[in-house]
Amino acid sequence: MSKYLIQGLIALALVLGIVGAAFAVISKIDAMTERAASSARAERDAYWKAEIAKSNEAAQAQISQNLRETMAAQNQAQMNVSAAENRARELEIENAALPDDDACGISRERGRLLNKR
Numbered sequence: 001m002s003k004y005l006i007q008g009l010i011a012l013a014l015v016l017g018i019v020g021a022a023f024a025v026i027s028k029i030d031a032m033t034e035r036a037a038s039s040a041r042a043e044r045d046a047y048w049k050a051e052i053a054k055s056n057e058a059a060q061a062q063i064s065q066n067l068r069e070t071m072a073a074q075n076q077a078q079m080n081v082s083a084a085e086n087r088a089r090e091l092e093i094e095n096a097a098l099p100d101d102d103a104c105g106i107s108r109e110r111g112r113l114l115n116k117r
Contacts, residue, residue, distance in 0.1 A: 091113055098109050 095110065095113055098113075
């Protein structure tokens with residue numbers, strides 16, 4: 001074999017070795033970049049999942065508070081309605097107990113009952 005052919009083959013082998021090494025380095029860098037990006041995405045997702053969980057917890061607490069306040073207001077309203085109904089029954093009983101005279105208009109006693117409402 002000729003000296004130039006051997007030198008050419010050696011040069012070709014070196015170039016192929018360099019290209020192979022460069023490809024391996026680029027592959028390693030690409031893998032490192034992908035791992036770093038994947039790790040960053042996982043950290044970002046974990047952060048936002050925690051933020052969403054905190055937000056949901058706060059919203060749930062507010063809903064619970066609103067429900068307690070609504071139930072308390074409803075109970076108070078029901079007690080007010082019951083008291084008004086009881087008072088109306090008492091006034092009807094008092095009105096029925098008054099004498100029924102044939103006078104025209106409302107008697108003084110019945111007028112006083114109206115003022116008690």
